[in-house]
Amino acid sequence: MLGKLRRRFVAIIMLLVGSLVIAMVGISYRNTMSSLDSIVSRSLDMALEERSALPDSDADGEALGMEHLPVLWIDLSSTGAKLGSNETRLCFDTDHLTEAIGSAISSDQDEGRLSEFHLTWRRVSSPYGWRLAVADTTSIDAERNAQIISSLKLGGAGMLVLLALAIVLSKWASRPVQVAWEQQHQFVADASHELKTPLAVIIANNGILERREDELPQDCVRWVRSTRDEAERMRGLIEEMLELARTEEGGGGARRDVDVDLSELVEGEALQFDAVAYERGTSIETDISPEAHVSGDPEQLDRLVKTLIDNACKYAAVGTRVTVRLERRAGTATLSVNNEGDPIPPEDLPHVFDRFYRSDKARARSTGGFGLGLAIAKGIAESHGGRIEVKSSAGQGTTFTVTLHETRE
Numbered sequence: 001m002l003g004k005l006r007r008r009f010v011a012i013i014m015l016l017v018g019s020l021v022i023a024m025v026g027i028s029y030r031n032t033m034s035s036l037d038s039i040v041s042r043s044l045d046m047a048l049e050e051r052s053a054l055p056d057s058d059a060d061g062e063a064l065g066m067e068h069l070p071v072l073w074i075d076l077s078s079t080g081a082k083l084g085s086n087e088t089r090l091c092f093d094t095d096h097l098t099e100a101i102g103s104a105i106s107s108d109q110d111e112g113r114l115s116e117f118h119l120t121w122r123r124v125s126s127p128y129g130w131r132l133a134v135a136d137t138t139s140i141d142a143e144r145n146a147q148i149i150s151s152l153k154l155g156g157a158g159m160l161v162l163l164a165l166a167i168v169l170s171k172w173a174s175r176p177v178q179v180a181w182e183q184q185h186q187f188v189a190d191a192s193h194e195l196k197t198p199l200a201v202i203i204a205n206n207g208i209l210e211r212r213e214d215e216l217p218q219d220c221v222r223w224v225r226s227t228r229d230e231a232e233r234m235r236g237l238i239e240e241m242l243e244l245a246r247t248e249e250g251g252g253g254a255r256r257d258v259d260v261d262l263s264e265l266v267e268g269e270a271l272q273f274d275a276v277a278y279e280r281g282t283s284i285e286t287d288i289s290p291e292a293h294v295s296g297d298p299e300q301l302d303r304l305v306k307t308l309i310d311n312a313c314k315y316a317a318v319g320t321r322v323t324v325r326l327e328r329r330a331g332t333a334t335l336s337v338n339n340e341g342d343p344i345p346p347e348d349l350p351h352v353f354d355r356f357y358r359s360d361k362a363r364a365r366s367t368g369g370f371g372l373g374l375a376i377a378k379g380i381a382e383s384h385g386g387r388i389e390v391k392s393s394a395g396q397g398t399t400f401t402v403t404l405h406e407t408r409e
Helices: 002-048 060-064 094-106 138-211 218-248 262-279 298-315 373-383
Strands: 071-077 080-085 111-114 119-126 129-136 258-261 283-288 293-296 321-329 332-339 387-393 397-405
Touching (some): 002 071, 002 119, 002 138, 071 094, 094 119, 258 298, 262 298, 262 321, 262 332, 293 397, 298 373, 373 387, 373 397
Antiparallel strands (some): 111 119, 321 332
């Protein structure tokens, strides 16, 4: 639970602050690109206006170390062509320049770019024909690429630093919760353990009274029997609370890790519950893949399978079937137990694994449960590195699914 809480905290921090970091890097990148585009546009405009003077010292491009770009302009008229440039020594690749001029003449646009040649052109009409300016954007494109790499590095570094800070903050923020959770967990375990001794004495004394019922007044016999029933019920509750305390923290020292043939275990439990299902007016159908092996505690895994099948048999409608299926896929063993009957209400689905939660309050006493079975099942699944889920609908029934990692293919 605490791990999930910390992951959510980290996710929220990354989403909120990360979005701000990305937005700031994006704005910086956009402003730089705008400045670079401004240099290209200003250089072309100067050439089209037949000015080769450098821009003012406070121009936008000076901050980037690029006051202007090498530009060649051409006056095209019916009498021929006239060349000019803003530099005394200007070197353009002839083939590239020819392609740029051809693209400018044939285009229906007044501006264009040949990215592969690092050339940008612009044209304007004049009384004698056309004036075409072609700028060499090699330096601009290099700066543009450098800015992209810089932005990616800056954004990536910022997100990594943010992730590290979020993890540290999540541990700091969840520390009081962790302490409270550990104290609560220890209290439940200690209280359950301490209750076993006086309860054992009560059950033993009550047993003595039951064996001597003939010596008791008749009116007292039913109270003795009622005490026995409630004491046994309390013993069952204490055992489940102790089991829950063990499973929620990974089983503690009592947890064993051995190779478990899950296929054989599930098959055996389904067979044992066949008679139970028959008595309740339903049947069990199995589809179990062989040789599904997992690593874990066989007793806890047996408890997990037994809980799911027993729960399905309890709530299956009379005349329907309980389907137990075990599949092997992509290195996992997936156990699903489905029963046909009244679906779990949507508002109850998020709480079915909560302690003491019963979606059908009227059946809490009649079925003899405490609302801890599914909480224990969840603890067992998660302590074995797996997960448990539930889906329920009127058409498909209720399906509990447990996914565990296989130990061998």
